Amino acid sequence: MSLTRTLNRALTATVGLQVRRAPRSTPARPGAAAARPGQRTAPAYRRPSSEDLPVERLLRQPVFVISSVRSGSTLLRMMLGAHSRLHAPHELHLRHLRVDHGDAVARSAMTALDLARGDLEHLLWDRVLHRELVRSGKDVIVEKTPGNAFVHQRLRDCWPDARFVFLLRHPESVARSWHESDPVKRPYPVAVTEALRYMEAVEAARAADSGGHTVRYEDITAAPEEQMRRLCAFLGVEYEPAMLEYGGGGGRLVRGLGDWRETIRTGTVQPGRPLPEPGEIAEALRPMCRTWGYL
Template sequence: MSLARHLNRALTATTGLQVRRTPAAARRAALAPRSAERPAAPYRCPPAGEPAPDRLLRRPVFIISSIRSGSTLLRMMMDAHPRLHAPHELHLGRMEVVCGNWFSERAMSALGLGRGDLEHLLWDRVLHRELTRSGKDFVVEKTPANAYMYRRLKDCWPDARFVFLLRHPESTARSWHESDPVKRPYDKAVEDVLPYLAAVEEARAADADGFTVRYEDVTEDPEREMRRLCAFLGLDYAPAMLHYGARKGGELVRGLGDWRENIRTGTVQPGRALPADDAIPEPLRAASAAWGYTS
């Protein structure tokens, strides 16, 4: 009889309990990482106003906007500038670093690197690699989910610059609804865009040095708005920003939503008419007023 059985018999005789091995499947499930329950990644913030000493990237530009706010149009216009490289959405927040065991975690800790610090190094390397391949001077990143991680981006790159792109909240919700009316009834679309609007406004309020531009102004007078944007970035205005072309790298760039014609033609087209004040649903009225669309 094995030692384990002897122990179990003695334990049962004295306490009525037994020790049993957990099934392998249950052990694996218990040890599997659960992303929804992962704690926030700790990281060290460099001194305010100073670039992190271990960053390769300098002065990146982040477009902070809601979904369906014309960020694809703005990205393509900025990418047409000879000194700006604006790749497709990179979803940096979904790129995570995990130490596979206690030994690697301890080793990184000895270097003064937590999981958040390692993720910042990864993000920086990816963006720097992309910028280097482009041959340009500054990178522009425009993933809408960046609205939720403004503080993290600012901590990663203290010298980052932020462009806040606004659009009438009702137009944003309607565009989101029209992109898939069956999946997203209008009321559901309103609920979906509300967190984005709140996150954009929170980031905008926290960054007095950021640049704010409205989608409607870009479509109404693109040259004026691009001149303003270039001045904010310390760049000369480039007329090519207004004629960014329908093809990039030999591949047709396909756009979605109200700016589909902008993407197809490669020139800026007028946006949709603004809704009447009484057509704005109650949940969107505060944001509409805060962004100057209503009184």
């Protein structure tokens, strides 16, 4: 009989108590962050060093467009994807791809490999993007899901050599377009609140990343060649005129619900809507308009 069992028998008979081993606490790994109420807790992970990158990642220097919803990211994706070296697939929503150990045995096995759940998710993200890039036959992948704004730091930790393009648009234009895309689901006040949450995440990411490249939707529609030349220089590729006549096949963009939207994945750059007058801007959006230089 073990010493613990003997002791518990004696304690139970005399004072009605027993001894139990305290649960072992697990120290937090880099990358674990406290979640807001209702938000999924970010899993623990480690940021690979430059020496580890050749082993930890297949993909090198991916490009992420960080933008709000309704900011022209689809237009920018199609223009970049028309380049012979840039592959810009549809939105991939990497942050929602999750890994589950399934049972304690699998968790123990991965722990023995020094792979936390966040590390496994990063391996999955990397393989998905690398597979897509290899299938395209191009050199550089560009991912533009608006939700990336909420996981900018995690993307930076997953790929320390990643490059970021920050796409801005007049906050009032964003909110109106978001409302007009589904007026029943998103009344204007709701659209303002939801769009502002994205814009605040974009600005936080932009403030934390001094090495990124910022471009405005209005500048792209007004001077597309100039902006694509600047963007190509940032990405280290030669500018190609095909970026302004993306797709081929006779497609076009049409006006709908007060905004230019994609109907067929081909076409040329069209003018954006006129900027709102100062008196037309929602009060909640005015601070962001000032931060981004629209007021």
